[in-house]
Amino acid sequence: MTDEFTTEVYYDDDADEAQLADKTVAVLGYGSQGHAHALNLHDSGVDVVVGLRESSSSRAAAEDEGLTVATPSEAAAQADIVSVLVPDTVQPAVFEEIVDELDEGDTLQFAHGFNIQYNQIQPPEHVDVTMVAPKSPGHLVRRNYEKDQGTPGLIAVYQNVSGDAKDEALAYAKGIGCTRAGVIETTFQEEVETDLFGEQAVLCGGVTSLVKHGYETLVDAGYSPEMAYFECMNELKLIVDLMYEGGLGEMWDSVSDTAEYGGLTKGDDIVDDHAREKMEEALEDVQSGRFAQEWITENQAGRPSYTQLRQAEKNHEIEDVGEKLRDLFAWAEEDSESEDDEQT
Numbered sequence: 001m002t003d004e005f006t007t008e009v010y011y012d013d014d015a016d017e018a019q020l021a022d023k024t025v026a027v028l029g030y031g032s033q034g035h036a037h038a039l040n041l042h043d044s045g046v047d048v049v050v051g052l053r054e055s056s057s058s059r060a061a062a063e064d065e066g067l068t069v070a071t072p073s074e075a076a077a078q079a080d081i082v083s084v085l086v087p088d089t090v091q092p093a094v095f096e097e098i099v100d101e102l103d104e105g106d107t108l109q110f111a112h113g114f115n116i117q118y119n120q121i122q123p124p125e126h127v128d129v130t131m132v133a134p135k136s137p138g139h140l141v142r143r144n145y146e147k148d149q150g151t152p153g154l155i156a157v158y159q160n161v162s163g164d165a166k167d168e169a170l171a172y173a174k175g176i177g178c179t180r181a182g183v184i185e186t187t188f189q190e191e192v193e194t195d196l197f198g199e200q201a202v203l204c205g206g207v208t209s210l211v212k213h214g215y216e217t218l219v220d221a222g223y224s225p226e227m228a229y230f231e232c233m234n235e236l237k238l239i240v241d242l243m244y245e246g247g248l249g250e251m252w253d254s255v256s257d258t259a260e261y262g263g264l265t266k267g268d269d270i271v272d273d274h275a276r277e278k279m280e281e282a283l284e285d286v287q288s289g290r291f292a293q294e295w296i297t298e299n300q301a302g303r304p305s306y307t308q309l310r311q312a313e314k315n316h317e318i319e320d321v322g323e324k325l326r327d328l329f330a331w332a333e334e335d336s337e338s339e340d341d342e343q344t
């Protein structure tokens, strides 16, 4: 733990794996997070059973790795900790399959708080409810663990019937390698609201919109699509890498003075108070549950708008230009292997 942060950071020494010693963990789902949690816990010596439908194509993959596989309800029946790692939209239905298997003092665990925060899952009162959420796609959680490295993560406790919910969550975080890198404690509410806001306003929504507007501005002014692609999309990675490594400062230091002056004078003028007000509106929609309700209704209706929006994004000209240009660079393909997870 350190005093330098506004919140405590937990490392390996703060977590006691004995919390999991005589427990069985059911990992429901074997996708991005599921395979990483199951394999890392297994390699950490924890008793793991993977819960998958009889028809699941992931069954063979999990069995090939030496993991025990059962149906979600069979897995939950054997388990003391049920880690729910199926897609968020599927979780309420899977929860109905397993709820009767949750005994007094068992733990229902998540890697994202959506269904708890927005009441799509109402856990029984006799179980602990926790979150262990690596701040990275599952493939990196697995790869880092195999390299004896860690992935930073979050823990949260929503319900603590046993009195040990936090210690158990820390032990689980240790088992998947997160305490090697550092784990901070948050709440379900904070995790959900910041996650949804971040992906909408900045990470997924904001940045793609900025890229498309920049690209369209250049192409509409008569510049070549290839140049517009390089300036507005391809180079973004270089800029983001610098910010990731050394913050805004390292990025500004690394670009030319002309780029720095132009960026500092124009950036806030383009992404201005109007954008800031729109961000506040998006945050209010997240906080009030309006966004969650919209997304739940969209799913119930068979995803009509989502399907349309996805298609429109695929049809954007920048995607064609990019595909052709990326073909020219073998290195781009090597770099992007297996980090194509959908969620943030």
Ligand code: NAD
Pocket: 028, 029, 030, 031, 032, 033, 034, 051, 052, 053, 056, 057, 058, 072, 084, 085, 086, 087, 088, 090, 094, 110, 111, 112, 133, 134, 135, 136, 137, 138, 341, 342, 343, 344
């Ligand atoms: P995913 O889409 O990669 O994996 C889903 C898995 O669930 C697959 O193995 C699939 O076979 C299985 N599945 C699908 N439908 C099922 C059903 N009806 N019954 C049983 N199994 C079913 O999911 P993910 O991205 O790993 O997300 C799991 C959880 O982790 C979510 O709560 C998500 O928000 C959270 N999370 C994801 C990431 C990430 O980077 N992917 C990061 C942090 C948290």
Ligand code: MG
Pocket: 076, 077, 078, 079, 080, 101, 102, 103, 106
């Ligand atoms: Mg049980």
Ligand code: MG
Pocket: 080, 105, 106, 107, 128, 162, 168
């Ligand atoms: Mg318990």
Ligand code: MG
Pocket: none
């Ligand atoms: Mg330039």
Ligand code: MG
Pocket: 195, 196, 199, 343, 344
């Ligand atoms: Mg998210």
